[in-house]
Amino acid sequence: MDRSLLRSPEDYLQPTESRRLESGAFGMVRDDGHRFHEGLDIRPAGRTKSGEPTDLVFSAMEGVVAYVNPRLNGAYGRYVVMLHPRAEVPVYTLYAHLASLQPGLKAGQTLAAGKVLGVMGHSSTSETAIPKERAHLHFEVGLMLSERFQAWYDADADNRGVPNHHGVFNGQNLIGFDPTLLLARSSADVRALLRDQPVALAITLRPKRTPDFLTRYPALLKGGDSATAAGWYVEFSWQGMPIGWTALPAGDPRLRPGPWSLYGVKDQFRPQLIQRRMLTANGKAAGDTLIRQVEILTANSR
Ligand SMILES: [Zn+2]
Numbered sequence: 001m002d003r004s005l006l007r008s009p010e011d012y013l014q015p016t017e018s019r020r021l022e023s024g025a026f027g028m029v030r031d032d033g034h035r036f037h038e039g040l041d042i043r044p045a046g047r048t049k050s051g052e053p054t055d056l057v058f059s060a061m062e063g064v065v066a067y068v069n070p071r072l073n074g075a076y077g078r079y080v081v082m083l084h085p086r087a088e089v090p091v092y093t094l095y096a097h098l099a100s101l102q103p104g105l106k107a108g109q110t111l112a113a114g115k116v117l118g119v120m121g122h123s124s125t126s127e128t129a130i131p132k133e134r135a136h137l138h139f140e141v142g143l144m145l146s147e148r149f150q151a152w153y154d155a156d157a158d159n160r161g162v163p164n165h166h167g168v169f170n171g172q173n174l175i176g177f178d179p180t181l182l183l184a185r186s187s188a189d190v191r192a193l194l195r196d197q198p199v200a201l202a203i204t205l206r207p208k209r210t211p212d213f214l215t216r217y218p219a220l221l222k223g224g225d226s227a228t229a230a231g232w233y234v235e236f237s238w239q240g241m242p243i244g245w246t247a248l249p250a251g252d253p254r255l256r257p258g259p260w261s262l263y264g265v266k267d268q269f270r271p272q273l274i275q276r277r278m279l280t281a282n283g284k285a286a287g288d289t290l291i292r293q294v295e296i297l298t299a300n301s302r
Contacts, residue, residue: 001045001055014043014136024136026178027239028275036239036276038176039094039140040183044120052099053120053135058113060093060141060182062086065109065117067169070101074165076138077123077130080105081169088191089143089219092174096138097123097130142176143194143241145296147212149173152299173296175241191219200238200269201278203286203294204248205260206231208301214245222246231255233263238272240293260294262286 006012013024022029024041044053063084070078076096083092099121120137122130130136146152149168153159164170181193210229214221224233224247233254235244248255254263262285265273273279277287286294 001042012040012042014041014134016041017134026176026180028272033275038142038171038174038239039096039138040179041136041138043136051132053122055120055137057095057098057117057120057137059111059115059117060113060139062113063093063111065105065107065111066092067166068101068105068107069166069169071165072123072125074171075124075128076171077125078118078121079138080117081174082111082117084190088189089194089217091141091190092144094138094140094169094174094176096140097121097136099123099135139179140174140176141179141182142174143213143217144168145173145175145213145293146299147216148299148302149296151302152296155302156295172292175239175293177237177239177241194220194241194243197237197241197243198269199235199244199266200273201265201290202233202235202263203260203290204231204254204256204263205234205294205298206255207259207298211297212300213242213297220245224248236278236290236293238269238278239276240278240289242293242297259298262290 001012009021013021015021016023026037026040029037044055046054048054059082061084063082066083067081078098078101079094079096081092081094084090095117098118101118102116120135122132122135124130147168153164177197182188220243222244226247229247230250231248233246233248234242237243270283274281274283277289279287
């Protein structure tokens with residue numbers, strides 16, 4: 001698509017069968033606001049006579065191909081993940097539902113921005129089928145929660161009997177932010193974008209080991225002495241991204257007994273946090289999503 005021709009979301013978003021435009025955007029846009037969509041659905045600009053997209057999908061930034069999934073073994077269908085080590089924070093980008101992958105594409109390759117990754121499509125699984133009329137690129141950008149994701153996965157009862165085909169590139173280990181924040185600019189400071197997300201709630205955390213999340217994203221450290229930290233004050237965005245980390249010394253009154261606790265919630269985000277299950281339905285305690293995020297973040301302590 002030609003950026004200069006994109007004036008509003010109608011020009012590029014692919015809605016779900018609801019036909020509501022916002023269902024293709026990032027956020028709590030599915031099932032009347034109860035289901036999270038972690039990326040943008042970008043519609044095709046061209047189709048063959050039989051209705052299949054002809055659009056090529058390009059790398060959004062310079063980076064390294066981190067994962068290539070050629071099989072139809074999950075909701076993302078055929079997908080590619082890139083890591084961008086030269087961004088201010090080394091974010092990932094993810095390109096899902098591809099019809100085909102660029103021949104020869106493999107993990108470890110360094111690619112410039114704008115290199116072909118594959119052809120847009122509607123690949124998924126039969127349970128999450130996408131008809132060709134709604135073919136699109138699901139595009140995601142964000143951070144990886146843990147390098148030890150598999151340890152959490154194996155220990156979580158809900159995953160029993162469901163193999164993890166994608167290692168650390170499983171969607172549950174990736175936490176996205178709104179890609180329009182990046183796409184709206186021709187050059188963007190990823191660190192500033194991540195930091196500019198509003199803080200919706202905070203926890204205090206007392207892990208046995210420093211989460212590898214913080215080692216990989218030191219730019220998200222806001223203060224304190226991490227060498228002598230007894231725990232962490234961690235600020236989350238509404239969708240569950242741990243965007244600000246402050247090291248706490250032993251004896252800091254914010255640290256409470258137990259491995260972690262909900263510390264505070266910004267009132268204006270409470271309805272959104274309840275819908276995202278970051279909080280329980282009464283808005284007073286940690287919900288399933290927050291509990292899962294914390295468990296994955298501390299998977300290196302297992
Ligand atoms: Zn999508």
